[in-house]
Amino acid sequence: MNKKLSLIILAVVGVFGFVLFFGFNLSNIFPDNKLQAYTLVISFVGLFGTVIGAYLGAKIAGDNARELYEHQKNQKNYEKRSKVELLTSIKLIEVLNHSIRIENDIELLYVGENDKRDIKEIIEKSVINIDDLIDGYAKPIIELLEDKELYNGTIGLYKSLLKMFNDCNRMQQHIKVINMYDKDNGHPEDYYILKEHERKMIQELYNDYVSHVRKDILSTFIEYKFMKIILDQCIQNVLKNIDNENKLFEDLKFYKFLSLPYTIKLKGDSK
Structure with a gap:
């Protein structure tokens, strides 16, 4: 948790520093349009953030979908395997x-x-x-x-x-x-x-x-x-x-020298 919080704070500080640095440099290049310089930098950061956000959102959604698919696949395989083992146990x-x-x-x-x-x-x-x-x-x-x-x-x-x-x-x-x-x-x-x-x-x-x-x-x-x-x-x-x-x-309880009087026959078994 502390590691995630540190990364968030670092990202915020980094973005803030990026805006100040490039905004300051652009305002020096265009001294008559300092506000527009900072606006341009902020807009660029916003656009970049939107692209990164969309990518991360798609990646997280894809990862979740893949994990869900793998879980469902493993669950299905487990159920099939368990069915086989249960049939074997009955035999x-x-x-x-x-x-x-x-x-x-x-x-x-x-x-x-x-x-x-x-x-x-x-x-x-x-x-x-x-x-x-x-x-x-x-x-x-x-x-x-x-x-x-x-x-x-x-x-x-x-x-x-x-x-x-x-x-x-x-x-x-x-x-x-x-x-x-x-x-x-x-x-x-x-x-x-x-x-x-x-x-x-x-x-x-x-x-x-x-x-x-x-x-x-x-x-x-x-x-x-x-x-x-x-x-x-x-x-x-x-x-x-x-x-x-x-x-x-x-x-089941098996007794030495005493076989079970009743046994289980699966459907389709020969009598």
């Missing part, structure tokens, strides 16, 4: 609910040596099919990627969804190149689809559970657990690209 509720169901199935696959049930009874009647396990993660993400609204979101969100889509495809390819029901030679290794750290993860899971889970079901148990870990990591990667205010699922 993630479905995916997170599926993840809980898979956790339940993994517990059912934790079968000890003393459990004499037939493997078909355990796998075919008690737990979700491995293809359906992957579908539960993949299909909601595919629906998002096929929605043109997604293009209004951030590049980070789009890339995280693409990564999850890619990992779902990799997991589907992975189960086609191994025999997870093989119980004779340890857990089958996949050097074609999996990355090195993923193969290491499977080996660590095998070492952790080899003495706890029945041999004929061990590989199935490990594959279910491994895929859940990989695809849950994808979910977390997507979540990092959603603003906290748009993370709807944080307002």
